[in-house]
Amino acid sequence: MGDVMDKLVSLCKRRGFIFQSSEVYGGLNGCWDYGPLGVELLRNIKDSWWKAMTYREDVEGIDASILMHPRVWEASGHVDGFTDPMIDCRSCKARFRDDTLTEAQLEAGQCPNCGNKEVLTEPRAFNLMFKTFVGPLEDDSARAFLRPETAQGIYVNFLNVQTAMRHKLPFGIAQIGKAFRNEINTKNFLFRTREFEQMEMQYFVRPGTEDEWFEYWREERWNWFAGIGLPESKMSWHEHQGDELAHYARAAFDIQYAFPFGEGEIEGIHNRGDFDLGRHEEFSGKSLRFFDDQTREKILPSVIETSIGASRTCMACLVHAYHEEEVDGDKRVVMRFHPRVAPLKVAVLPLVKRDNMPDIARKIVADLRSSLPVFYDEGGAIGRRYRRMDEVGTPYCVTVDSETLENDTVTVRERDSMDQSRVAIDALKADIAQRIETWKPAGD
Ligand code: ATP
Numbered sequence: 001m002g003d004v005m006d007k008l009v010s011l012c013k014r015r016g017f018i019f020q021s022s023e024v025y026g027g028l029n030g031c032w033d034y035g036p037l038g039v040e041l042l043r044n045i046k047d048s049w050w051k052a053m054t055y056r057e058d059v060e061g062i063d064a065s066i067l068m069h070p071r072v073w074e075a076s077g078h079v080d081g082f083t084d085p086m087i088d089c090r091s092c093k094a095r096f097r098d099d100t101l102t103e104a105q106l107e108a109g110q111c112p113n114c115g116n117k118e119v120l121t122e123p124r125a126f127n128l129m130f131k132t133f134v135g136p137l138e139d140d141s142a143r144a145f146l147r148p149e150t151a152q153g154i155y156v157n158f159l160n161v162q163t164a165m166r167h168k169l170p171f172g173i174a175q176i177g178k179a180f181r182n183e184i185n186t187k188n189f190l191f192r193t194r195e196f197e198q199m200e201m202q203y204f205v206r207p208g209t210e211d212e213w214f215e216y217w218r219e220e221r222w223n224w225f226a227g228i229g230l231p232e233s234k235m236s237w238h239e240h241q242g243d244e245l246a247h248y249a250r251a252a253f254d255i256q257y258a259f260p261f262g263e264g265e266i267e268g269i270h271n272r273g274d275f276d277l278g279r280h281e282e283f284s285g286k287s288l289r290f291f292d293d294q295t296r297e298k299i300l301p302s303v304i305e306t307s308i309g310a311s312r313t314c315m316a317c318l319v320h321a322y323h324e325e326e327v328d329g330d331k332r333v334v335m336r337f338h339p340r341v342a343p344l345k346v347a348v349l350p351l352v353k354r355d356n357m358p359d360i361a362r363k364i365v366a367d368l369r370s371s372l373p374v375f376y377d378e379g380g381a382i383g384r385r386y387r388r389m390d391e392v393g394t395p396y397c398v399t400v401d402s403e404t405l406e407n408d409t410v411t412v413r414e415r416d417s418m419d420q421s422r423v424a425i426d427a428l429k430a431d432i433a434q435r436i437e438t439w440k441p442a443g444d
Pocket of ligand 1: 149181183190191192193194195196198265266267268307308309310311312313
C-alpha cells in the first residue's frame with residue numbers, strides 16, 4: 001500500500017497536482033500546496049458540491065471570516081473540549097496521539113520511534129486550535145483562534161440569513177472554506193493535514209423532525225459521491241456509538257472511502273439537536289430563536305449537519321483515479337478521473353508541426369476554450385503526448401492529422417478505452433460535451 005501512495009505522491013508533484021508547502025525550506029509538516037492541475041481538481045469538486053447543495057430553494061450559501069470572536073469557541077465547546085490525548089517520549093521527544101499506539105506499546109511504555117521502553121508519558125489533553133492575536137497587543141485579551149471548523153460561522157449567522165432571505169423552517173446554510181487543526185500527527189498525504197478545506201451545511205429544522213431530515217441528508221450525501229467518480233463499491237457507512245459521539249451529537253454517521261491504508265472518513269452527517277444555537281444564545285445573551293408565524297411561537301431549531309473535507313475528497317479522487325496497466329508491452333499510468341472533476345477535459349494535438357496543422361489545432365483550442373479547460377501540445381511523438389495526457393487524466397485527446405486537411409474531421413481518442421473515432425470539427429464541441437455527460441467508468 002505504501003507503494004501506491006508513494007507513486008501517487010510522486011506523480012502529484014511531477015505533474016503539478018500537489019506540492020509540499022515551503023518545499024525549498026524542507027517543507028512544513030501537514031501543509032500542502034495545490035499546483036496548476038490540483039487546484040482545478042479541487043475546484044471541480046467544490047463546484048460539484050456547491051451546485052448540489054445550494055442550487056436549490058431551501059439552502060443558501062455564505063462565506064464567513066476565518067477569524068471569529070473568541071467567545072464563539074467557548075460557546076461551541078472547542079476551548080474546553082477540542083482536544084486529543086497526547087503522549088510524549090521522554091527519550092527522543094517524539095509525540096503521538098494515543099490511539100496511534102498499540103496496546104503492547106502503551107503497556108511497555110515503548111516508543112515506536114526510538115524503540116526505548118518505559119519512556120512514554122501518561123496521555124494529556126492537547127487542544128488542537130491554532131492561536132493567534134488580533135491587533136498589536138499580544139496578551140490574553142487579544143487572543144483569537146484560526147477556526148477549526150467552518151460550522152460556527154454558519155450558526156452565528158443563522159438569524160441574519162433567515163431574516164435577509166425570509167426563510168421558513170426547514171432551511172439550510174452552506175459554506176466552503178479553510179479550517180485549521182494543530183493535529184499531533186499528520187499523515188497519509190492530504191488525509192490528515194493541519195490546514196485543509198471543509199464544505200459544511202447546517203440544516204435548521206423544527207424540533208421533532210430531526211430524524212426524517214437526518215435520513216434525507218444521509219441519502220442525499222451518499223448519492224453525491226458517484227457524480228464525482230467515487231463509486232458505491234468503495235464507500236461505506238460507519239455509525240458512531242457511545243464514546244465516539246462528539247459532545248454536540250445525538251447521532252452521527254461517517255461516509256468512508258476505502259483508502260490504500262484502510263477505511264477513512266470523508267464526511268460526517270450529524271444530528272446536533274439544538275446544542276449549538278442554544279450555546280450561542282447562552283454565551284452571547286442574544287436570542288437566536290426563529291419566530292414561527294403559524295404557531296406564533298419563538299422556537300430554537302434543531303440542526304442536521306453535513307460536514308465533508310474538500311481536501312480529503314480530493315485525495316480520494318486522486319487515489320481512486322490512479323491506475324497502472326500494460327499496453328503493448330509498455331506500462332501505462334492513467335488517472336481515470338470522472339470527466340466532471342478532471343483538471344483538463346481536452347487536449348488538442350497537431351500530428352506534425354507542418355501542413356497548417358498547428359494553425360487548425362489552435363483554432364480548435366480557441367473554440368473549445370470558451371466552455372472547457374483545454375491543453376495544447378505540439379511537442380514530440382503522438383504516442384508520448386497521449387501518455388502524458390493519460391497520466392494527468394485528460395479524458396479526450398483531439399488530433400489534427402492529414403485527413404483533417406482533406407475533410408475537416410479530427411480524431412477523438414478516449415483516455416480509458418484508447419478507442420479513436422473521427423468527428424467533424426464543427427460538431428466537436430457538442431460531441432465532447434455529450435461524451436462528458438454520458439461518461440461511464442470502465443467496466444460498468
Ligand atoms: P478525524 O476523526 O479523521 O480527525 P473528525 O471526525 O474530527 O475527523 P470532523 O470534525 O467531523 O472530522 O470534520 C469533518 C470533515 O473534515 C472530515 O470528515 C474530514 O473530511 C475533514 N477533516 C477533518 N480533519 C481533517 C484534517 N486534519 N485534514 C484533512 N481533512 C480533515
